[in-house]
Amino acid sequence: MIDPAEAAAQWRIATVVAIRPETARAKTIVFDVPDWPGHLAGQHVDLRLTAEDGYTTQRSYSIASAPTADARIELTVDAVPDGEVSSFLHDELRVGDLIELRGPIGRYFAWSEAHDHGLLLVAGGSGIVPLMAILRSRAQAGATEPARLLYSSRTVDDIFYQAELDRLVARADGFTLTHTLTRRAPTRWPGERGRIGRVMLARHHFVPEGRPDIYVCGPTPFVETVAEHLVAMGHSAGRIRTERFGPSGEFR
Structure with missing residues (x-):
């Protein structure tokens, strides 16, 4: 049996299945995450981007969706001026794209x-x-x-x-x-x-x-x-x- 902490530390390749606007500056992105171990409300994930030259950067985003039985989670991302990751998620990301995620992380802010x-x-x-x-x-x-x-x-x-x-x-x-x-x-x-x-x-x-x-x-x-x-x-x-x-x- 996989330890929950070990499972949360694994990077997974998630697929973007939907994108919808929340405000003029914010979007909710729905991901299908293979073998998602489940989460508690209030937890977050790390999201990592890797460029063709090998450069990587990552940010932490709170999970917006309630825990469910399926492998989908939602992140709502605000557009941050000059934000390296948020700019990509707002301007470049499309349905069908693949993104690296790991989590869920953080039990301190979680609610059950x-x-x-x-x-x-x-x-x-x-x-x-x-x-x-x-x-x-x-x-x-x-x-x-x-x-x-x-x-x-x-x-x-x-x-x-x-x-x-x-x-x-x-x-x-x-x-x-x-x-x-x-x-x-x-x-x-x-x-x-x-x-x-x-x-x-x-x-x-x-x-x-x-x-x-x-x-x-x-x-x-x-x-x-x-x-x-x-x-x-x-x-x-x-x-x-x-x-x-x-x-x-x-x-x-």
Whole structure:
């Protein structure tokens, strides 16, 4: 029997089976991955590109899809200015192309319905991707413990998964969603405006009661600021899981 860690460390040749737009700057890429060992919501993969001259480069991308029985996974990739890998994935990649992947990686940020104590989720920009995997997994499992998502985007056009998030709210299974826009909001915008702070977190009941599991993902300064606010509000630092990314768009 192959050890799960050993299986995750193997590079696999994945086939691109679908590409769809999420926003003007983001695409979801669906891969068929032979012998995929399965994943938990919140985990990520390494993706490696190799040029004809042998030059290689790799990036880590969160898995957007919920765990399923088949060998397909989805990655949602934001176009990063001058991003070596994201530029290739946006401009060159086509259905039928082959890409090297390994994973799944990272159990620290993973979520399973077997340990559902309620969820508080805070996303900044493309940091929504692993949190979307968690929400999809939660819906798939029929979980009903309360889950709240506070999602910060620059503008309405930058919101990932808009229609699907609305459908998840409509399930009326304890999931509530609040958007905040930091740059431009339309007239009669029903959500929040501005950056996430302690007052906004408190207004939307991101409070310690019930000892919920907390996941925060986004750019490094965003994640650090939100985590500091949550601790100041009384949350245990040990229950706040964080994942962040830098200018390259790579998670760490």
